[in-house]
Amino acid sequence: QVQLVESGGGLVQAGGSLRLSCAASGRTFSNYGMGWFRQAPGKEREFVAGISWSGGSTYYADSVKGRFTISRDNAKNTVYLQMNSLKPEDTALYYCAAKASGRWSIMVSHYDYWGQGTQVTVSS
8 A cells, every 4th residue: 555645735826836745655655657637626636746666767748748747755755846947837637646557547447546645736
């Protein structure tokens, strides 16, 4: 079992930045691929960014490429999402998720554990 707790969300003006954190506990964090997803009201949950167990492989949705950066610190059992140049359309509940195979995936169904989410609101 892996427990995930997100933090760092909040209200920010367009063009601003936020850094989300996801702290993991339970089984060996470094064995898991990690992903960030988001869900806006009335929309399906969508992939934002993923990172492999070692941090050597990352992948981003086109909508955030060049603005968001995913990273991880296996010594601290934490994955991060640095979000710059935020836009109102980035407003959503942001979730982190863990995938047992060690690689990232863009598919919601491929992840084994989820956090409760942290709200990000970007005002225009």
